[in-house]
Amino acid sequence: MQKVISATVEGFQCTGFEMNSILTGYARVKAKWKGIPSNTASFxxxxxxxxxxxxYNNVTVFLAPGVMEVLGRKLENELPDETRVIACRFPFPDWTPTATEDEGLDQTWAYDMDAIRKLSTQA
Ligand SMILES: C[S@@+](CC[C@H](N)C(=O)[O-])C[C@H]1O[C@@H](n2cnc3c(N)ncnc32)[C@H](O)[C@@H]1O
Incomplete structure (x- = not known):
């Protein structure tokens, strides 16, 4: 949720997917309270x-490490080449990042789908 709200501040139009309905409701209330229009951030x-x-051509994920490998395969199947993927706290085990920032619990990794696909065809 915080990632979605932060991205709207940077000018992105964002959609957040959350399967916990309480957290989805909380995110909507928080975005409204912050004055973010519902067509800029939807949950x-x-x-x-x-x-x-x-x-989607920008995707940010913050999920458990055990799902990252299978999530990588889903994203490789679905996302356009120009998509940038940001992983928070847990990297994709099979992907080579384009960049990484911060350390420890705040570390993030950036991946570009065209580079990921090129590397996977070379392997
Ligand atoms: C590590 S927490 C992220 C915390 C918070 N959203 C943030 O960005 O700081 C992972 C969240 O992903 C949600 N989640 C896990 N699997 C999901 C799925 N298949 N579809 C949608 N949301 C999912 C969980 O309910 C949980 O709120």
């Missing part, structure tokens, strides 16, 4: 595993 109570993510 959808939905399982992203059942969601086609192919229309």
């Amino acid at each position: 959808i109570n939905q399982d992203f595993w059942k969601t086609d993510l192919s229309k």
Whole structure:
């Protein structure tokens, strides 16, 4: 939720997927309280595993380390080449990052889908 709100401050139009309905409601209230229009940040109570993510060209994830490998395969199947993916706290085990920032609990990794695909065809 915080990632979505922060991204709107940077000028992005964002959609957050959260399957916990209480957290989804809280995110909507917090965004409204911060004066963020609902067409700039929307929060959808939905399982992203059942969601086609192919229309997104910036994706930020903050999930448990055990799902990152299979999530990488889903994103490789769905996202356009120009998409940038940011992983928070836990990196994708099979991907080579373009950049990384911060350390410890705040570390993030940036991946570009075109570079990920080029490397996976070379392997
Ligand atoms: C590590 S927490 C992220 C905390 C917070 N959203 C943030 O960005 O600081 C992971 C969140 O992902 C949600 N989540 C896990 N699996 C999901 C799924 N398949 N679809 C949607 N949300 C999911 C959990 O309910 C949890 O709130």
